Amino acid sequence: MTVKYEKTKGLTDKPLSYCPGCTHGIVHKLVGESLVELDILDRAIAIASVGCSVFSYQFFNCDAQQAPHGRACAEATGIKRVLPDNIVFTYQGDGDLASIGIAETIHAANRGENITVIFINNAIYGMTGGQMAPTSLIGQKTTTSQDGRNQADHGNPIKISEMFKTIEGVAYLERVAVNNPKNVIRAKKAIKKAFKYQKEKRGFTMIEVLSSCPVNWGMKPVDALKWIESDMIPNYPLGVFKDKGADDEKN
Amino acid sequence: MAKVLMKGNEAIALAAIKGGVDAFYGYPITPQNEVPEYLSKHLLANGKVFLQAESEVAAINMVYGAAGAGKRVMTSSSSPGIALKQEGISYIAAAELPCVIVSVMRGGPGLGGIQPSQADYYQATRGGGNGDYQLIVYAPESIQETIDIMKESFDIADYYRNPVMVLVDGLIGQMMESVDFDKPVKERFLPEKDWATNGTMNHPGKRNIANSLQIDPKALEQHNIHLQEKYNTVKKNEVRYELINFDDPEYVIVAYGTMARICRSAIELLEKEGISVGMIRPISLFPYPKEAFAKIPDKAKGILTCELSQGQMLDDVLIANNGKHKVGFFGRSGGMLPDPEEIVEAIKNFNERVVK
Numbered sequence: 001m002t003v004k005y006e007k008t009k010g011l012t013d014k015p016l017s018y019c020p021g022c023t024h025g026i027v028h029k030l031v032g033e034s035l036v037e038l039d040i041l042d043r044a045i046a047i048a049s050v051g052c053s054v055f056s057y058q059f060f061n062c063d064a065q066q067a068p069h070g071r072a073c074a075e076a077t078g079i080k081r082v083l084p085d086n087i088v089f090t091y092q093g094d095g096d097l098a099s100i101g102i103a104e105t106i107h108a109a110n111r112g113e114n115i116t117v118i119f120i121n122n123a124i125y126g127m128t129g130g131q132m133a134p135t136s137l138i139g140q141k142t143t144t145s146q147d148g149r150n151q152a153d154h155g156n157p158i159k160i161s162e163m164f165k166t167i168e169g170v171a172y173l174e175r176v177a178v179n180n181p182k183n184v185i186r187a188k189k190a191i192k193k194a195f196k197y198q199k200e201k202r203g204f205t206m207i208e209v210l211s212s213c214p215v216n217w218g219m220k221p222v223d224a225l226k227w228i229e230s231d232m233i234p235n236y237p238l239g240v241f242k243d244k245g246a247d248d249e250k251n
Numbered sequence: 252m253a254k255v256l257m258k259g260n261e262a263i264a265l266a267a268i269k270g271g272v273d274a275f276y277g278y279p280i281t282p283q284n285e286v287p288e289y290l291s292k293h294l295l296a297n298g299k300v301f302l303q304a305e306s307e308v309a310a311i312n313m314v315y316g317a318a319g320a321g322k323r324v325m326t327s328s329s330s331p332g333i334a335l336k337q338e339g340i341s342y343i344a345a346a347e348l349p350c351v352i353v354s355v356m357r358g359g360p361g362l363g364g365i366q367p368s369q370a371d372y373y374q375a376t377r378g379g380g381n382g383d384y385q386l387i388v389y390a391p392e393s394i395q396e397t398i399d400i401m402k403e404s405f406d407i408a409d410y411y412r413n414p415v416m417v418l419v420d421g422l423i424g425q426m427m428e429s430v431d432f433d434k435p436v437k438e439r440f441l442p443e444k445d446w447a448t449n450g451t452m453n454h455p456g457k458r459n460i461a462n463s464l465q466i467d468p469k470a471l472e473q474h475n476i477h478l479q480e481k482y483n484t485v486k487k488n489e490v491r492y493e494l495i496n497f498d499d500p501e502y503v504i505v506a507y508g509t510m511a512r513i514c515r516s517a518i519e520l521l522e523k524e525g526i527s528v529g530m531i532r533p534i535s536l537f538p539y540p541k542e543a544f545a546k547i548p549d550k551a552k553g554i555l556t557c558e559l560s561q562g563q564m565l566d567d568v569l570i571a572n573n574g575k576h577k578v579g580f581f582g583r584s585g586g587m588l589p590d591p592e593e594i595v596e597a598i599k600n601f602n603e604r605v606v607k
Contacts, residue, residue: 043452044450063458065315075316078276107305
């Protein structure tokens with residue numbers, strides 16, 4: 001009997017702590033596979049952030065640190081500066097990265113820190129029970145925007161990839177989604193490329209992943225995946241925002 | 252190396268290099284700026300890491316990262332900046348990572364001022380961060396003593412896997428003294444950092460994790476108990492203090508850092524007037540030198556706590572004295588320094604100073 005498929009060695013055997021239908025598990029798998037395929041798992045250091053992925057230090061099968069809320073990119077910087085040949089990546093949600101940790105993230109990007117950021121955008125605070133995130137959509141009902149987010153009171157959803165595109169130190173930046181097999185394959189390619197660029201010491205790499213949160217969105221898992229397509233992608237268009245490697249080849 | 256004339260903040264920086272610092276992460280704030288300025292030149296020139304962070308909050312989390320990676324790492328700041336670092340300090344203490352934090356105190360609260368102060372005794376010894384944790388805190392009174400402690404502090408931090416704070420004030424940071432950098436440091440057996448998160452290639456078959464999250468209350472309580480046991484060992488082994496003029500003193504002053512220097516002059520003036528005053532000079536603030544108070548003669552008329560604050564170490568003096576002697580307080584704050592004569596007057600009018 002031949003083995004057709006097996007769980008990546010990039011993840012531990014610890015059962016994931018995520019809710020049914022949540023796409024964190026898919027993204028974990030893509031990260032784990034990328035680390036194994038690039039043969040960098042044994043020199044990787046994961047930074048878990050605060051939010052649903054706070055326990056991710058138990059899941060990535062490599063060394064890890066657990067950062068205070070929003071500080072993952074600072075912690076990653078501290079490590080990478082003293083261990084420049086290791087692979088350092090953060091795994092952060094939208095509350096952690098786009099709200100409380102936006103300063104740390106922008107400055108790490110601006111310094112061109114040679115780290116990889118996996119940014120999960122699910123437009124809501126999951127761990128704390130469905131509060132409004134900086135990335136929540138206009139009209140989106142959350143426990144702290146019960147009549148729906150509105151521009152006058154809450155501002156517009158923050159577009160991280162569009163913002164970070166302007167930062168010189170960013171070497172690779174792509175927004176992907178994990179709502180259907182085609183998009184998952186694209187996401188895998190993007191994540192692997194980001195780690196490859198880090199391995200090649202090209203600078204700051206970030207992959208924004210549109211992800212689902214069926215429990216806090218109040219949807220069935222399949223409907224949540226559909227909502228990514230119908231509502232999130234129109235607000236957060238997918239694509240490569242920056243690719244210094246491709247630019248170098250062109251020049 | 253012969254004696255050199257050097258400014259306090261620069262001496263702190265050079266002592267850190269002598270102590271084997273691998274990386275510095277910090278953010279500018281007066282009156283400690285010469286620490287990062289000196290290190291920016293000399294660390295980078297020696298292939299070490301210096302990084303000016305975007306904020307104190309980021310700086311302390313960079314310290315967390317590099318400490319977790321097993322390197323000798325430090326930051327320095329001053330009062331409002333140390334306040335911003337408290338979140339990270341709590342995490343570092345919880346994750347049991349070694350690092351050195353230099354705090355060059357200025358007047359507060361709020362933005363306060365930039366002149367010397369000791370109003371951050373609570374911040375250093377009680378912590379502004381959350382949870383049951385302690386820093387090991389040293390408060391030297393001279394640049395020479397600051398150098399000696401800085402050099403040793405990296406060993407102490409590694410030995411206990413705990414943050415060490417070197418607490419001085421703007422006066423020590425800004426003044427110049429003749430100093431020697433080659434005084435030997437006490438040798439300690441330092442175990443391998445087999446816990447460092449530096450990639451499993453360095454420790455095959457074992458994942459290292461730097462973490463402070465313990466979601467199971469039983470496990471968290473065990474961790475708290477473990478930390479307390481460590482702090483109790485620190486209390487047993489790391490108390491430092493100096494007794495000055497302790498042959499049958501009529502009164503005893505308790506003062507640390509810059510205030511202790513001023514009190515030394517006051518004690519000489521009082522001696523000329525035939526009033527014998529001794530001094531307990533705590534060098535470690537945590538652990539606090541409680542045992543020194545047992546050496547105060549029974550017939551002493553009282554203890555005068557002198558601080559550049561409105562009375563913070565006073566709490567520890569009251570605890571250590573345990574009701575035995577009358578305790579008085581003299582303090583200046585906001586960056587105002589007393590003349591020795593003010594302390595002479597305070598001793599002469601001790602009864603007006605008694606708080607308990």
